[in-house]
Amino acid sequence: MPRFSVIVPAYQVQAYLHECLESVLSQSYPDLELIAVDDCSPDACGAVIDEFAARDPRVRVVHLPENTGLGQARNAGIERATGDYLVFLDGDDTLTPDALLALADRLKETGDPDVLVYDYARTYWSGEAVRNRVAAELTERGPAPFRLTDRPGLLNLLMVAWNKAYRREFVLRAGLAFPPGYYEDTPWTYPALMTAESIATLDRVCVHYRQRRAGCILRTTSDRHFDVFDQYDRVFAFLDGRPDLERWRPVLFRRMVDHLVTVYTRRDRLPRGSRAAFLRRARAQYRRHRTPGAPVPARARVHHALVRFGLHRTYRALRRAAALYRGTARLTGRLPGALRHAALRGHYRLQRMLPLRADHALFTARAGRGGDPAALESAVREFAPHVRTAWVAGPEHHHTLAPGTRRLVPGTAAHWSALARSAYLVTDTETEPGLVKRRGQTLVRVQRGTPVGHVGLDLQERPAVARGTDFRRLLREVDQWDYVVSADRHSTLTWERVHPGSYTTLEYGRPRADRFHTATGADVAALRESLGVPKGAVAILYAPARRDYVRTQPRLLDLERVARRLGPRFVVLSRAHHPHDGPAEAASDRVLDVSGHPDVAALCLASDVLVTDFSPLMCDYAVLNRPVVLHADDWEAYEAARGLYVDPRCLPPGAVAGSEDELIDIFASGHWCGARSARLRAAFRDRFCPHDDGRAAERVVRRVLLGETELPPVVPLDERLPAPPAAAAIDLPSLAPPPPRRSAGLLTVTDGG
Structure with missing residues (x-):
């Protein structure tokens, strides 16, 4: 019996299906079965699925005799599933690397809950990846697992099936099944969350939700969007049969109205001429399921009034007025900008005459x-x-x-x-x-x-x-x-x-x-406290180089796994390049996201060791004379795309890891701060830090602004005293320069001390 049954329905997604299935089968957690359901797709989806089944025994193929829709295709997969947990994935989406490993670890930590909710990121054709805007609902708040009454904010998440893992026994016991029609996730997810005896969350992006420019259901103009009414009728019918769940009726009513407004106002969903009919039916739906006590935010009251009274003509008039306002604003907005630009250029010319x-x-x-x-x-x-x-x-x-x-x-x-x-x-x-x-x-x-x-x-x-x-x-x-x-x-x-x-x-x-020489131990302690680094912990600053040759920055390390394997003594400070470079690492008490910190020097001072790859930051960090560990598994790709003047592997500033497990071993064994690491760092500093004695800025000012030619001499490497690391976190003797070497009876001192 596998741990996971990953169910992938496929219909007219031949361009994306290969990437989807590969993302499942290449997971670092192999205990899975992949149930690929060909929903009688007219394109090559069936052939692609058969190809994968021929080369991997974990793939189970289901070919449906006729097209039944996404919900029924998922039901066909559920019937054939044998895994402990059901994971749904649409044929044009992908699992992120190590997603199933993270799910397995979290399920084990929380005692196999009925439902595990995880995060996703929307990915666009441009390569941009944007994380779920309400990801804060997934952060740890109290004990886990829990029930929905303990964390009702989970209902603010996107109500889809593919951002959750479901215990198969719970699904069968609750009799959950997907209905036919569009918006089939609605009558599945709400009952699943409301009836689950135990729920857990994982604050980690596990799914890349592809935003297709064309072809997806939610961007298809069709009368089938009217199915949303039947789906909410099913949800409220489920509540009618469960009096113990009556507390959720006001919340579901508000969510329903919000959903109806979304379908009505999106231009690419309802066919021309059908909006009035949709709003009339929405008004009837509002009156049929209206529940007193549902709080409505102030910004949503206009939309609720729109549905309650069926104000189709009013809505059209407001839209036209808004469009007219925007057009007028664009026309009038360009003129002031042009005038301002011309005025500034004229001002600059006049100032140059002074x-x-x-x-x-x-x-x-x-x-x-x-x-x-x-x-x-x-x-x-x-x-x-x-x-x-x-x-x-x-x-x-x-x-x-x-x-x-x-x-x-x-x-x-x-x-x-x-x-x-x-x-x-x-x-x-x-x-x-x-x-x-x-x-x-x-x-x-x-x-x-x-x-x-x-x-x-x-x-x-x-x-x-x-x-x-x-x-x-x-x-x-x-x-x-x-x-x-x-x-x-x-x-x-x-x-x-x-x-x-x-x-x-x-x-x-x-x-x-220069700041690395003027900072004191008290400054270092204050910086660590401001970042949330526990006392006595070894702070690892992880700062990889930007991959300029790809649009979305790859996820090079599973930092949560690294932190878990290293134990409570280590904390990771993760510095990405930009929020839109890709899904952010799941921040926790062991992995601190410092990507938005404005001061890189402060992060260097607060850390005890740097983990990087090709980043020039390694040369700055060497000034501190603290350990540096290199990790990259894409050396050839980076060198081919960017080109290297200096191969860090040939003159490394410290230990070098070629994989995530090697990196973990370097820290677990102590090689990261051992004698060999100190010798490599000394040679590296001798080449790349010959003038960094804390007076570089002074020399520039004296030469350029004061016109001096006799500048302060450079302090030798072995006489420099950079800011000390946190004394409780690191073995200070291991950071000392290597002792002098004796050769042929003569005392020879290396340049690195």
Whole structure:
């Protein structure tokens, strides 16, 4: 008897069925049977299913003699299922990697509940994946399992069958079955949740719900959308036979009205001329099932009135008025924008006629975040206090700026005035389009990270990564640079080749890493507390490189599984690149999602070890002299698409794992902070951190703003004292530099100490 019976009905989904079935059979949890039901599909679905059955004995095929619809096809799968749990998956959707493993673990943790509810993400043709907006209902709240009365908010989730796993014995005992017609999930999911003796949740994306541009039922214009009335009649008939469930009638009534409004207002569902009839029937349905005591949110009262009184003509008049308003707003909205743009350009031209302000410096950073520009701005205020600084950032980032710094909103007249008259411009991002660098202005460009993968002009041969990069504009920007701040010799040689120009390279180190030398143990403890890292825990910062060659960022590690296997001593700080890069990791007390944290340096200070792959962050993190572990199972794909200047496997900063299990073993065995890891880190720091002694920003300020040529000497590697890790979390002696080596009777000290 398998643990899971995965039931996949298929009808006219031949383009997606292969990916769907492959996502099931490639699961890391193999204890399953796949029941694929060919609902007499006129395309090649039946042949695709037979092909999979021929190569994998876990596939059971059902060919229905005639088309019966999605609900009846699922019933056919239920009749043949033998697994402990039923999992439904539509033929154009997919399971996420390791989904069944996560389900099995959660079922075991919660004592095999009747129903397990998990999360999903909508995936679009563009590759974008958007997680369920009400995923907060799945977070842990009290003991599990529970009953619906303990967590009624679960009814706010999408009422579909495929975001839940059902214990087969419970389904048979409750007599659950799918009815015919559209919206067949409605009379299944509501009774299942209301009658389940035990329910559990899993805050993890397990299904990718494909949003097809055409062909799906909910985007098919048909009179069959009238089936929604019969489906809710079945739900209320079920309640009529179960007096113990009467408490749910007001909630279901409100959900029904919301659903009817959705069907009525969507333009792609009801045929032309049928809306009035639909609303008349909705009004009758409203009166038949109306239940006092159903609270209606203020924003939904208009829609409820629409259904209650059948206000079809009123709705049409409101729609026309809204369309007229939007059209008028678009026409009138363009004119002010054009006038504002022209006014700002004229203002900028006038400001360029005025003298430069030799004591003004303007700072800009990508997405308003700090990094190198913030470190340089701090150094300017310390070593060149006569220079007034201003920062360009959106209002949402103003609270992160140091007090006393002038704040400018991008695109305002004050911003363009500062661009025109500031003697110093410091940035780590593209210059403002339309910027004209004046005689006497100095532009300092700080690069974002050590070039590990190909950048600049080398991307001309990497179209998957370049994606329409305007290389002519890039070179025009390079011509405006006066100074480029570089961290090491490798970076200097690379930047000067891929960004050819007449600028001067300042190989002084990473200004953003200066903070790693000024922070104290108390600062580290405060940062860990603010992030929720338990005292005594080993904090693993997981920060993989962005895969520029794919639209949706792949899920490279099952962090919840890693945290479980490592035990309560370890906590993972997960840093993704952007919310829309893919479904976020399920945040828990063991995996903390820090993707939105604005300060990467703070995350480095708060952690005890970095896990990464090709990210330049490994070079920054090496300044802290804390362990770094590399993990990637797509080395060849990344190198082929992006290209590598430095293969981290040849000169690694620490232990290297080729799989998830190897990574777990590295931490479980202690190799991550052992003597070999320290030796590798020392050689890595010798190459990539020669100038990072905490005074990089000072050297840049003294050279550029003060004109000094005698700069502070670089502190040797073995004399540097970066911020200590959390003393209780890590074996400090293992982080010490390796002892001096003796060779041929002479004392030889390595460059890394």
